[in-house]
Amino acid sequence: MAKEKGYDYKKALLSITGLIVLFLILIFVNIIVSYANIRWDATEDNTYSLSEGTKNILSSMTAPVTIKLFYSQSNPDVPVNVKVYAKQVKDFLSEYTHAGKGQIKLEIYDPTPDSDEEEWAQKYGIKPMMTPHGKIYCGLVFVSADKEELIPWLDPSKEQVLEYDLTSIIQGFQRPEKKVVGIISSLPVFGTGGRPQFPGQASGSEEWLFVTEMKKIYDVRNINPSAQEIDPALDLLMIVFPKNLSSQLEYAVDQYVLSGRNALIFVDPLCVSDKSQGRQQFIRSSGASLDNVFKAWGISMNSSEAVADFGQPTRVRAGDNRLEDNPLMISVRGAAFNKKDVVTAGLESMLFPVAGAIKKTGAEGYEFESLIYSSKSAALMDAFKAYLGVEEMKKDFVPAGERFNIAVRVRGKLKTAFPDGRPELKESDSKPPEQIKGPHLKEGKKLATIIVVSDADMLADQFYVQRRNFLGLAIAEMFNDNLNFLSNASEILTGSDDLIGLRSRGKLERPFTAVMELKRQAQERWLAKEKELVKQIEETNQKLRQLEKQKDVSQKMIISPQQEAEINKFKEQRQKINQELKQVRKNLRADIENLGTTLKGINIFLMPFLVSVTGIGFAIYKQRKFRKK
Structure with a gap:
């Protein structure tokens, strides 16, 4: 019995030795981990991980x-x-x-x-x-x-x-030379030196600002709309309002993209910047698209229909000097941008004067992603109604309840729109040069990326820049992100496939959604009470005015018993509602404090509790195992 009550030195020594060994193991593991340079990103969106x-x-x-x-x-x-x-x-x-x-x-x-x-x-x-x-x-x-x-x-x-x-x-440091961008346009984006051919036509003596800005970064080349080839040395093909392009040039565009190169295309159901028709633009719609090529790429845009968005209209001055909200001039903001794409993630506002709707036609094997879209308070209407005024647009307008795509990205190994090869030359076509005779591509050999925008007017100076003279200096002030969108899209498309594949990253800041939801609910209740109070004030004031009208001139300065009763009744109601508002705010603070206390308790006690339970469970397991022996 004495032996049982005596101190077990052997057991104690083993326990102390075990603790020392465990301590040394922890130090050893810590040293190994520090030199191993092990990295683990535990954030939800891999905030610290490279793509x-x-x-x-x-x-x-x-x-x-x-x-x-x-x-x-x-x-x-x-x-x-x-x-x-x-x-x-x-x-x-x-x-x-x-x-x-x-x-x-x-x-x-x-x-x-x-x-x-x-x-x-x-x-x-x-x-x-x-x-x-x-x-x-x-x-x-x-x-x-x-x-x-x-x-x-x-x-x-x-x-x-x-x-x-x-x-x-x-x-950019890895390839110091300028990238080459070729622009095909039926609009005078490079400027013209001639005089106006008819009244109302702009002189076009200066090139558009977006061309000037692009020349600072890229080697920009003008491709005549009557051309029949596209230089394969281009890093990016840009098409602005492809009106009446020849089938030969459409074929060249088709083969250029199928070779694995990228394109940025601006089509339009009604281009207000197109002055080539003179006064005839008010008789027939001035639209342009690439229907044949788009069909092969799995997208479409009806060049006679425009998106009317009463959820994102632009306030303009009408002919009679009235201010009105024009739904065909779409001012895109906030939620209309795809925040997961680097092209549009940082944009805040853009202006699209008469934009079309780009649709996916069901072609398989392509990536289709919307970059900019309308609100759900939008519908399609005849583009010609842009000339008829807002009141005409409102007639029979019914929101479609869906978002229409204004700008999209298509990526994949695209198929040709010319399965039979180069189209036959017309009498008006010149003979194509020998150097463009090459193998006909029926399907893309490499991935190509196409960004399509359903409005070309967004590139016209008056829709994104204000020019003014300051102390003799010409200053251009941007009032929206139209040019930033072009800059982002061009930079992405002239980069490598790896750069094109980069996505917008998640934010490190994590809001307390439960707290925000509590605040939102309480604010809704508070606003409801506030509206109720304002409504009662208006009703009481109206009753007071009615009572005032019933009095004669000699009684104007005397408060009648009925008025005094109404005033006292309103004061009692106002006091009651104020007490309810105080209670709402008090409950809000209490809910938030209770939530904070719960979270604090979880952080402080949950992990130690779990560790303790695990330790006790392991000790019980070891004790039972020892007894069985």
């Missing part, structure tokens, strides 16, 4: 890139959202350096006041945020050989396109 397209681009780099992050980390006045975003950017850039396999170098600088780092930030063009306590820097500089690219301010609101911005800049 496969980015990894492919980084793995094929030939020109090394140095990324310099200028961030005022030591400044205590950095806004919380900027601080969180800067931390995310640093972590994300570390993924780039890891995937770059030595080709990407990351340097981080803290530009404190009057420091060399601040001087370099200013030389590079990093734009600081001005605060009462100093400047806050948060920008990136990319350096490769003698070339530099800049993101002057890392805007947290552009978090979704961060990966695309970083990857596109890095890829």
Whole structure:
């Protein structure tokens, strides 16, 4: 019995030894993990993980890139959202350096006041945020050989396109020469030097602004609409209002795309910028599409129908100087953009004067994605009604209850619209040059990406830019994102397949949806009570006015017993409703506090509880196993 009551030194020694061994194992495992560079992204949208397209681009780099992050980390006045975003950017850039396999170098600088780092930030063009306590820097500089690219301010609101911005800049260093863009247009987008041929026609002496802007980035070439070939050296084919294109040029477009090249196409059911018909444009619709080619690509657009969107109209001045909301001039905002696509993720507003509806015709094997769409308060109507006024449009208008596609992306190995080969030459066609005689493609050999927009007028200057003179300088101010859309689409389509495949990223910020839902419900109740109070005020005031009319002139300054009773009744109702409003707000705070307490309890106690239960269960299991022995 004494032995049983005695202290078991052997057991104690084994327990102490076991703890020491366990401690050493933990240290050893920690050292191994730290050197193993193991990465695990546990976020819902893989916020810190690179896409496969980015990894492919980084793995094929030939020109090394140095990324310099200028961030005022030591400044205590950095806004919380900027601080969180800067931390995310640093972590994300570390993924780039890891995937770059030595080709990407990351340097981080803290530009404190009057420091060399601040001087370099200013030389590079990093734009600081001005605060009462100093400047806050948060920008990136990319350096490769003698070339530099800049993101002057890392805007947290552009978090979704961060990966695309970083990857596109890095890829740009790998191919320094300008990309080649060819433009086919039946509109005078390159400008004309001649005088107007008829009253009302614009002189067209200047090229359109979008062409001028594209020439700053690309080697832009004008392809005559009467041409019969397309230079295979083009990186992107852009077609703007393809009116009356010859079958020879349509065939050239078809074969160009089937060769695996990309295209950006703007069609239109009624082009208000088309002045080629003179006054006849008011007699017949001035539309243009590529019906034959579109059919083979699995899409269609009826060039005689336009989308009338009473959910997204544009306020314009009518002929009699009245302001009216025109549903055929669609002002696209917010939810009408595909936020999951990098082309449209960062856009806020666009203007489409008379746009058509692009439909998928059921062709299999192609990716079809809507980029911009109408609201559900839209319907199709004859495009010619654009000349008849809003009142005429309202007649017999019935919302279709569905969204119509204004801009789409089609991707895949497309099929030809000319299965029998090149169409026969017409008498008006010139003989095609020898160099374009080649193998006829019936199906695409490579993936091609086509972006189609159902309005060409959106590229006309008056629909996205205001020009003014300031101190002798001509200034162009953009008032929507029409040009930004073109810039995004062109940049995507002139990039590699890996860059085209990049998607808009999820946001790191996660809202408390349960709290927001509680607030929303309470706000709805509050608004309902507020409306009820306002309604009762109006009803009471109306009754008071009616009582006032019943009195003669000598009684105007005297409150009748009936008026006094009404006023007292209203005061009692107002006091009651105010008490109810206070109770709603009190319940709202209580619901939110209870939810917070529940979440806090889960965070504090749930994990220790689970660990404890697991430990107790394991101990019971071991004890039972020991007893069986």
